[in-house]
Amino acid sequence: MKQATNRQVRLKKRPSGIPQAEHFEITETPIPDPGDGQVLIRNIFLSVEPAMRGWVSPVANYAEPVALGTVMRSLAVGKVVASGDPEYQPGDYVTGMFGWQDYTLVDNQTNDDTNNPSIQRKVCGDGLPISTSLGVLGLNGMTAYFGLLDVGQPNAGETVVVSTAAGAVGSCVGQLAKIKGCRTVGITGGPDKVKLCREVFQYDQAIDYQCEGLDEQLATACPNGIDVYFDNTGGAISDTVLNHLNVGARVVICGTASIASWDPIPQGPRVERQLIVKRARMQGFLVFDYKDRYGEAIDTLTQWVNDGLIHYREDILDGIEQAPGAIAGLYRGENLGKRLIQIAAISS
Amino acid sequence: MKQATNRQVRLKKRPSGIPQAEHFEITETPIPDPGDGQVLIRNIFLSVEPAMRGWVSPVANYAEPVALGTVMRSLAVGKVVASGDPEYQPGDYVTGMFGWQDYTLVDNQTNDDTNNPSIQRKVCGDGLPISTSLGVLGLNGMTAYFGLLDVGQPNAGETVVVSTAAGAVGSCVGQLAKIKGCRTVGITGGPDKVKLCREVFQYDQAIDYQCEGLDEQLATACPNGIDVYFDNTGGAISDTVLNHLNVGARVVICGTASIASWDPIPQGPRVERQLIVKRARMQGFLVFDYKDRYGEAIDTLTQWVNDGLIHYREDILDGIEQAPGAIAGLYRGENLGKRLIQIAAISS
Numbered sequence: 001m002k003q004a005t006n007r008q009v010r011l012k013k014r015p016s017g018i019p020q021a022e023h024f025e026i027t028e029t030p031i032p033d034p035g036d037g038q039v040l041i042r043n044i045f046l047s048v049e050p051a052m053r054g055w056v057s058p059v060a061n062y063a064e065p066v067a068l069g070t071v072m073r074s075l076a077v078g079k080v081v082a083s084g085d086p087e088y089q090p091g092d093y094v095t096g097m098f099g100w101q102d103y104t105l106v107d108n109q110t111n112d113d114t115n116n117p118s119i120q121r122k123v124c125g126d127g128l129p130i131s132t133s134l135g136v137l138g139l140n141g142m143t144a145y146f147g148l149l150d151v152g153q154p155n156a157g158e159t160v161v162v163s164t165a166a167g168a169v170g171s172c173v174g175q176l177a178k179i180k181g182c183r184t185v186g187i188t189g190g191p192d193k194v195k196l197c198r199e200v201f202q203y204d205q206a207i208d209y210q211c212e213g214l215d216e217q218l219a220t221a222c223p224n225g226i227d228v229y230f231d232n233t234g235g236a237i238s239d240t241v242l243n244h245l246n247v248g249a250r251v252v253i254c255g256t257a258s259i260a261s262w263d264p265i266p267q268g269p270r271v272e273r274q275l276i277v278k279r280a281r282m283q284g285f286l287v288f289d290y291k292d293r294y295g296e297a298i299d300t301l302t303q304w305v306n307d308g309l310i311h312y313r314e315d316i317l318d319g320i321e322q323a324p325g326a327i328a329g330l331y332r333g334e335n336l337g338k339r340l341i342q343i344a345a346i347s348s
Numbered sequence: 349m350k351q352a353t354n355r356q357v358r359l360k361k362r363p364s365g366i367p368q369a370e371h372f373e374i375t376e377t378p379i380p381d382p383g384d385g386q387v388l389i390r391n392i393f394l395s396v397e398p399a400m401r402g403w404v405s406p407v408a409n410y411a412e413p414v415a416l417g418t419v420m421r422s423l424a425v426g427k428v429v430a431s432g433d434p435e436y437q438p439g440d441y442v443t444g445m446f447g448w449q450d451y452t453l454v455d456n457q458t459n460d461d462t463n464n465p466s467i468q469r470k471v472c473g474d475g476l477p478i479s480t481s482l483g484v485l486g487l488n489g490m491t492a493y494f495g496l497l498d499v500g501q502p503n504a505g506e507t508v509v510v511s512t513a514a515g516a517v518g519s520c521v522g523q524l525a526k527i528k529g530c531r532t533v534g535i536t537g538g539p540d541k542v543k544l545c546r547e548v549f550q551y552d553q554a555i556d557y558q559c560e561g562l563d564e565q566l567a568t569a570c571p572n573g574i575d576v577y578f579d580n581t582g583g584a585i586s587d588t589v590l591n592h593l594n595v596g597a598r599v600v601i602c603g604t605a606s607i608a609s610w611d612p613i614p615q616g617p618r619v620e621r622q623l624i625v626k627r628a629r630m631q632g633f634l635v636f637d638y639k640d641r642y643g644e645a646i647d648t649l650t651q652w653v654n655d656g657l658i659h660y661r662e663d664i665l666d667g668i669e670q671a672p673g674a675i676a677g678l679y680r681g682e683n684l685g686k687r688l689i690q691i692a693a694i695s696s
Binding site: 235254274277279285 | 583616
């Protein structure tokens with residue numbers, strides 16, 4: 001149902017570390033009408049990502065920071081309600097960079113970067129909920145896919161360790177590694193997530209970093225050392241993991257969830273000698289560099305989800321009012337599964 | 349000329365950082381006679397390498413540390429004086445892991461690791477001095493060759509930055525990058541080495557890290573950023589270089605000359621975020637992993653040296669008494685070129 005105004009979550013203050021509720025404000029504007037070539041979308045699910053910390057950061061980054069006073073950049077999935085673009089019809093479900101707002105006006109002719117709303121693709125379903133287009137069949141799943149397979153290059157029989165193992169990206173990495181015939185060890189926080197890792201995400205071992213003795217836990221869980229480390233945390237957890245690398249190990253740098261702030265750059269043990277001794281590599285990557293191959297990743301992931309080889313969990317908050325505090329909650333680790341905000345009914 | 353005893357430089361005390369003269373002692377033993385399958389070599393040039401710090405270190409490493417009381421592990425080039433192995437005849441020049449000693453008894457049948465003396469190859473000359481088999485046509489040249497070409501993967505038109513740019517490895521890296529069509533920028537210490545980099549080793553720019561403002565110097569020397577960083581130093585120099593990486597940059601971790609000790613592991617700025625933002629990789633390597641391709645490297649390097657595309661400099665100390673203090677001098681940067689110790693006449 002079309003409501004009278006468009007509620008928007010705007011960036012009010014720039015955080016120096018993790019964005020908190022106070023850094024955002026909710027405003028209302030009239031709902032726009034689409035002109036020629038434009039599409040109006042009623043958003044249904046908004047995404048919440050650890051990467052959002054970087055998107056609002058003043059520190060050097062891979063994209064322009066979200067400008068103060070503008071709508072928070074976000075992936076979302078919604079339904080076309082009006083269209084001046086023959087490619088999209090009212091009733092189509094679409095996903096893309098729609099921002100944290102009820103309605104998004106997309107101009108596919110002129111918008112081509114992450115600072116403007118753009119449609120990434122139609123969501124056909126394949127029997128799966130549309131919300132999956134933001135998680136396991138969206139940026140998170142594709143991040144796992146390209147990061148593990150292209151950057152990590154795991155071989156059957158190798159040991160793959162994943163940090164934030166129960167998260168939207170990590171849980172998919174672990175299961176992809178399992179599909180590739182690897183031994184998988186997840187690092188996560190708290191008994192609920194350890195259980196989730198073992199029982200749902202099929203890790204061979206799951207370790208609670210909040211318990212004592214991460215180093216000993218890793219030694220026990222990885223008796224043959226570590227060949228691939230998919231790193232979503234950085235910091236002290238990763239420092240400990242590096243002690244267990246095998247010769248020729250690959251460290252995939254995906255995120256730095258454990259680092260409270262990058263301004264100033266925090267100190268940690270230097271890695272050069274370890275990289276030489278182990279002939280290891282650390283490599284950062286961004287899923288956005290793989291745009292040409294998104295279709296391949298989504299098709300493959302959809303198949304594996306439908307085949308029961310990849311399981312996922314969602315953590316759905318209710319209402320756009322939840323958005324401002326949702327990133328901070330993610331960094332506190334309070335979610336069990338991909339964090340989403342539902343702001344309208346699917347059939348709306 | 350065969351002398352009565354074999355002088356040997358033995359490891360007396362294990363250093364925690366850079367090995368100093370006091371960590372070694374010179375002893376004398378009888379000269380052995382070769383039995384069946386054994387070869388006796390009169391060493392002429394002994395090599396001095398930054399890597400020797402690692403070879404005597406108690407810290408986890410890629411090879412067993414040199415045992416206390418044993419002859420210091422070293423590459424050398426010498427002449428066969430007696431042989432029980434039909435493959436080697438008296439008068440042949442050979443290079444290999446012969447240790448810091450006058451005479452070496454090699455048993456090629458039983459020795460296959462770096463802890464025992466072994467012949468790497470005969471030195472044919474190709475019109476070049478036999479000493480080059482320890483530098484530009486030895487481990488140093490091959491380290492440059494595999495590290496730059498295989499790990500760094502430079503493309504024509506890219507900017508390649510080299511630390512310890514005037515050293516035995518660095519000077520070769522810079523010239524190899526030039527052969528590949530790259531812009532080359534060397535980082536070195538002091539005006540003499542800057543001059544050497546510019547005038548002999550053909551760097552497009554050479555920077556003195558001992559002068560103020562390394563960051564500004566790099567910005568000026570690398571107006572298009574840095575695509576490959578061949579890192580022989582680690583530490584503060586490398587921290588500064590990382591600020592200038594381009595998207596997709598490769599950091600080749602070859603050595604850590606600027607780090608006084610790895611026990612305990614020193615702290616430095618964490619690199620994870622920089623690696624993500626720049627989609628960059630840091631990779632350590634060891635030349636010993638490329639043994640199967642040594643022949644390719646030596647043939648190619650010999651050709652390029654003979655064609656005048658690669659120049660080299662040697663810094664030759666006189667007499668085995670110089671060996672104990674030679675590593676520390678290298679870390680003080682007092683050499684201009686590949687450091688060697690000549691302990692006998694070439695025609696001896």
